[in-house]
Amino acid sequence: MSLTFAAIHRRKLVLVLSIAKGSIPLYMQIKDLLIARVTGGEWAPGDVIPSEMQLARELNVSQGTVRKAITELVENNVLVRRQGKGTFVAIHDGDRALFHFFHIVNDSGTKILPGCKTLSCRRRRASRQETSKLNLSSGARVVCIERVRNLDNQPTIIETIILPTELFGKLGKLQAWDLPNTLYELYETHFGITIHRAEEQLRAVAATDHDASLLGLEAGTPLLEIERTALTLDGTPVELRISRCRTSNHYYQNTVL
Amino acid sequence: MSLTFAAIHRRKLVLVLSIAKGSIPLYMQIKDLLIARVTGGEWAPGDVIPSEMQLARELNVSQGTVRKAITELVENNVLVRRQGKGTFVAIHDGDRALFHFFHIVNDSGTKILPGCKTLSCRRRRASRQETSKLNLSSGARVVCIERVRNLDNQPTIIETIILPTELFGKLGKLQAWDLPNTLYELYETHFGITIHRAEEQLRAVAATDHDASLLGLEAGTPLLEIERTALTLDGTPVELRISRCRTSNHYYQNTVL
DNA sequence: GATTTTAAGACTTATATAAGAGTTAGGCTA
DNA sequence: TAGCCTAACTCTTATATAAGTCTTAAAATC
Numbered sequence: 001m002s003l004t005f006a007a008i009h010r011r012k013l014v015l016v017l018s019i020a021k022g023s024i025p026l027y028m029q030i031k032d033l034l035i036a037r038v039t040g041g042e043w044a045p046g047d048v049i050p051s052e053m054q055l056a057r058e059l060n061v062s063q064g065t066v067r068k069a070i071t072e073l074v075e076n077n078v079l080v081r082r083q084g085k086g087t088f089v090a091i092h093d094g095d096r097a098l099f100h101f102f103h104i105v106n107d108s109g110t111k112i113l114p115g116c117k118t119l120s121c122r123r124r125r126a127s128r129q130e131t132s133k134l135n136l137s138s139g140a141r142v143v144c145i146e147r148v149r150n151l152d153n154q155p156t157i158i159e160t161i162i163l164p165t166e167l168f169g170k171l172g173k174l175q176a177w178d179l180p181n182t183l184y185e186l187y188e189t190h191f192g193i194t195i196h197r198a199e200e201q202l203r204a205v206a207a208t209d210h211d212a213s214l215l216g217l218e219a220g221t222p223l224l225e226i227e228r229t230a231l232t233l234d235g236t237p238v239e240l241r242i243s244r245c246r247t248s249n250h251y252y253q254n255t256v257l
Numbered sequence: 258m259s260l261t262f263a264a265i266h267r268r269k270l271v272l273v274l275s276i277a278k279g280s281i282p283l284y285m286q287i288k289d290l291l292i293a294r295v296t297g298g299e300w301a302p303g304d305v306i307p308s309e310m311q312l313a314r315e316l317n318v319s320q321g322t323v324r325k326a327i328t329e330l331v332e333n334n335v336l337v338r339r340q341g342k343g344t345f346v347a348i349h350d351g352d353r354a355l356f357h358f359f360h361i362v363n364d365s366g367t368k369i370l371p372g373c374k375t376l377s378c379r380r381r382r383a384s385r386q387e388t389s390k391l392n393l394s395s396g397a398r399v400v401c402i403e404r405v406r407n408l409d410n411q412p413t414i415i416e417t418i419i420l421p422t423e424l425f426g427k428l429g430k431l432q433a434w435d436l437p438n439t440l441y442e443l444y445e446t447h448f449g450i451t452i453h454r455a456e457e458q459l460r461a462v463a464a465t466d467h468d469a470s471l472l473g474l475e476a477g478t479p480l481l482e483i484e485r486t487a488l489t490l491d492g493t494p495v496e497l498r499i500s501r502c503r504t505s506n507h508y509y510q511n512t513v514l
Numbered sequence: 515g516a517t518t519t520t521a522a523g524a525c526t527t528a529t530a531t532a533a534g535a536g537t538t539a540g541g542c543t544a
Numbered sequence: 545t546a547g548c549c550t551a552a553c554t555c556t557t558a559t560a561t562a563a564g565t566c567t568t569a570a571a572a573t574c
Binding site for chain 1: 333334358360455456458459460461462477479480481482502509511513514
Binding site: 282342 | 557565
């Protein structure tokens, strides 16, 4: 009896959720629905989401089905589970950003908190390359931040960060914004933008005179250039970041699974 | 009735499998058991493993529990599922090795099959650094392969590969072994060693005279140096590989999830 | 009669549901 | 205030049903 009942509900749900495509598994539909609530801002980072049972009742599916959807989102770092407490929208604090997105470690293999000195922060038109990599219309404006990071008390990285003014308008208006060390946290708390994925392209380049003077070494010294495109959950590129690193005492660590 | 029965069996299983630690979930114990069968060689790469139902019966657990264990191993690239056919021990052919472990792409972002010319293949004592990174006893012998890879018909990468003679004895004995393009496939088929994970350390270095002559550029040109330690499933380091890449027309692509 | 097509069945993994066992935190009681 | 109880969670396991794949043998066709 209860089985038949559940089966009927399931059919109804499929009809309601999708256009009865028939072949998309229930748990995936639930997953998409949850993603929509997160990206739509209904559930903000740090919020508790309804319990598995509540969601199951609301959506007329069983707890296990909701659970499977949530599990995948946990694996994608969208949600965080805490047994006995609830499930939360992942909050990407500085530590997590450092752990996840910062790959430079010193020769002993330990990750150190980089210091940071902002050199400039101004608005300008996006270059051709920038519009292409950030999916902007030609002539769009961007915020351009330049800063130097210290590692082990030595200037080691020159960072150039490009952000679309459209999304990060407030940032460019202040000439000398008090920029925090970990920007991704700021993006999330002040702009509602969460970085979920990044594509990095690494090259060896020769230090320019500019690089050389900032890092205190000779022009022509090999530097590791990291060009990163940071994306939101739905794949929209929202930040372009070029880092030029001195690798005499540090290296870029990558684990291939 | 059947519940009690299952519960009793479960208790038995826990006692048999572990030393009744009491709190380790069943599916994890199953997972460890499956890993043991794979690493122990009972199931070789490419083999079908028993069906979920068979394993469930053998181990006195339900199909779903076996399934959860297998799911994790699929996520770790240890097993591969094919609906309607069965579950197989993952086989790491050249394509997969290229897809997974080769990160150099050309400027247009496409991954190309690198050509390969072996320069030398000889045995010698391991250096201090090598013994440390490969967990070898001091004075151990290694096979040392040096080769040049062509990308887009241009010599682009100089690879130096270090392997413990203990594991790869046959390799060093032949002066001019006909080395295939993708070595990891060879390790698996001829030596029963499967590479599962790798740690890569990247630096920008200046080309030495040796590099320069092999790659046809000037000494001092910045090169991307990738030092890779390749590990088996149980974390044993089995290969050390140093690649020095010209990055004028190519770059190292990394996706951060 | 030989060959191709079709359909049933015996496998497999995939999905959905349900129930009970751990965890946590806050409130109640001695 | 210390300890215990309880409610609200997630976690684990079990079971049932769906869906995909291959084999085999009967039926249709040439």
